[in-house]
Ligand SMILES: NC(=O)C1=CN([C@@H]2O[C@H](COP(=O)(O)OP(=O)(O)OC[C@H]3O[C@@H](n4cnc5c(N)ncnc54)[C@H](OP(=O)(O)O)[C@@H]3O)[C@@H](O)[C@H]2O)C=CC1
């Protein structure tokens with residue numbers, strides 16, 4: 001049997017950390033080396049994560065200490081703005097350890113590999129510092145990328161996220177009471193994902209995020225102005241060709257529903273609609289923010305970093 005690859009997880013109490021632990025439990029090659037949580041330090045991981053069978057306990061690894069347990073890879077699942085001390089510690093004491101950051105902190109750093117495998121896997125080889133794209137940013141890029149070179153002006157994206165997207169720290173955006181019978185707009189211009197997508201695609205997007213009362217899953221409706229008119233048949237062929245053979249991406253005729261993607265590893269694109277003059281295209285993308293928008297994508301990137309098949313341990 002091949003050697004196990006040891007993985008540490010900082011921020012293991014979070015929604016995404018929890019999903020990653022569940023995915024790793026079914027992975028043939030990775031095993032957990034350590035899990036970090038301040039709130040649960042000392043408690044048994046198995047008491048919180050039913051997918052995990054073992055004796056590991058949560059620790060509270062400070063940045064320098066996180067480099068000591070000899071993990072082959074470490075995932076940072078902390079809120080935005082907290083990764084830098086860990087990155088500095090690994091650069092100084094364990095430069096060859098694979099570091100994967102789930103936050104937005106390194107998504108604009110050219111020294112880091114931006115890991116959206118369906119669009120960037122050609123550049124993944126040898127990456128030791130991997131920035132994992134965010135949930136809306138993944139949906140927007142998958143929706144827009146096949147049309148690059150055919151666009152006239154910025155793309156508008158209307159996004160609706162389940163409230164797990166707002167993490168576990170209590171806020172208006174993850175308060176089920178405030179979200180009941182409600183749709184909550186926020187950051188209507190200048191959201192970090194707007195800049196992230198514009199930066200990665202080299203084409204501007206205008207993003208209007210909302211959060212809704214469901215727990216998980218994103219609906220992203222994109223409005224694209226086209227430089228030359230297209231027919232519906234041409235549009236569908238462009239998307240089907242772009243994503244042919246992608247095990248985690250489905251191109252559908254009908255508009256995808258978020259209720260059908262929740263809990264699944266992939267993304268769906270569909271509902272292609274053209275204006276009468278063929279110059280304005282609207283389409284819908286859905287994905288589970290905690291999976292293809294975070295943990296599943298992280299596992300694709302980790303598989304690639306260790307030369308494993310990209311979807312090893314991921315149900316397609
Ligand atoms: N939720 C989502 O849909 C998505 C999230 N992401 C990104 O992934 C990362 C994790 O998200 P998510 O799991 O939702 O976040 P959570 O808020 O659910 O979890 C954050 C984790 O970080 C720890 N933590 C919180 N504050 C601090 C702090 N000040 N210092 C050290 N540790 C802290 C928490 O554990 P403890 O307090 O016990 O230490 C917890 O384990 C974030 O950067 C987020 O932006 C990306 C895509 C989608």
Ligand SMILES: CC(=O)N[C@@H](CCC(=O)OP(=O)(O)O)C(=O)O
Nearest residue numbers: 102103104134135161165166211
């Ligand atoms: C509903 C909600 O609040 N969603 C989060 C997105 C979560 C996410 O994708 O995290 P990153 O910031 O790491 O990309 C937000 O808009 O900031």
